[in-house]
Amino acid sequence: MSVTAVTSRVAEIQGVLSQLGAPRAPGSALAAGSFRTAMDGALATALAPAGAPAAAASPGGARVVAEAEKYLGVPYVWGGTDPANGLDCSGLVQLVYRNLGIDLPRVSRDQAQAGRPVASLAEAQPGDLLAFNSPVSHIAIYVGDGKMIEAPRPGLSVRVTEVSGDLTAIRRVLPESAPTxxxxxxxxxxxxxxxxxxxxxxxxxxxxxxxxxxxxxxxxxxxxxxxxxxxxxxxxxxxxxxxxxxxxxxxxxxxxxxxxxxxxxxxxxxxxxxxxxxxxxxxxxxxxxxxxxxxxxxxxxxxxxxxxxxxxxxxx
Known part of the structure; x- marks a missing residue:
């Protein structure tokens, strides 16, 4: 993995660390040992060589959302790319699109450069990518009606929630229209x-x-x-x-x-x-x-x- 990608991964780590100080519901705190395991996994993932890109095929936004909904309830694990063990935000996004034949980068900062920019949330469509913070340290999938699917942070699971926070980029990976x-x-x-x-x-x-x-x-x-x-x-x-x-x-x-x-x-x-x-x-x-x-x-x-x-x- 390139130095830029590793730097992006570190930025994501810093973003999640900054969120750990935010109030959480009782019983949602992540044990120190679990956090250390997740952090070790994240660093290993960041330094691992990238795989070969897959051939692209573009599904519709409804199919992206339906695919993402399969992972609702999967626990957040930093560096997670396997739903059997847990997913982080960019791991969820990459997995969903890969299952539909579209290859995306591994980390959220790079995913936030994929596709084409969308000017505002009012113009967003289901399946668009929502990137948060500057530099980008979190990413989610828009489902429509002001909501998104995300893998939020340690102690929480993949969920549908209202779009909120420092939204800094919206990217459309899917084509604007289907050929007929x-x-x-x-x-x-x-x-x-x-x-x-x-x-x-x-x-x-x-x-x-x-x-x-x-x-x-x-x-x-x-x-x-x-x-x-x-x-x-x-x-x-x-x-x-x-x-x-x-x-x-x-x-x-x-x-x-x-x-x-x-x-x-x-x-x-x-x-x-x-x-x-x-x-x-x-x-x-x-x-x-x-x-x-x-x-x-x-x-x-x-x-x-x-x-x-x-x-x-x-x-x-």
């Missing part, structure tokens, strides 16, 4: 099988409902029992490993299949920024798109992309 087919807003579909499932998934994940329906038509001909020669299953033809990664327990269940496929398409659109590349990745895998720097030169994939776009009436 031909740049148009998603319109509901009606004259196709499972239209209600496509419309529901489109509203949830910001994916064009017509695009989801076109994928289902191309993949399975709207057959929920379809199985391909290579083992892809169900209405949306999810491979078993892909389905497991999406949390789909039964690819033959149309509701699960459409929901999982919509999340996959959303991530691919965010990753590649173009509908044709997202479709190519759905068919051939993201690795193939990255390897060839575009739609792979596979006749099947090229025909697949053309056919789906022709069905939905869209362009990249």
């Amino acid at each position: 087919v031909s740049g148009r807003a998603s319109a509901p579909v009606s004259a196709v099988p499972y239209a209600d499932l496509f419309n529901r998934a489109a509203a949830t994940y910001g994916v064009d409902a017509g695009l989801l329906a076109a994928i289902a038509k191309q993949e399975s001909g709207y057959r929920p029992d379809a199985v391909s020669p290579v083992g892809a299953q169900g209405l949306m033809q999810l491979m078993p490993a892909t389905a497991r990664g999406l949390g789909v327990s039964d690819s033959f269940d149309p509701a699960q299949a459409v929901d999982g496929a919509a999340r996959l398409v959303r991530d691919l659109l965010d990753r590649f920024g173009r509908t044709d590349l997202a479709l190519a990745a759905y068919n051939a895998g993201p690795g193939a798109v990255l390897r060839y720097g575009g739609i792979p030169p596979y006749p099947e994939t090229q025909n697949y992309v053309r056919s789906v776009l022709a069905t939905v009436g869209g362009t990249p």
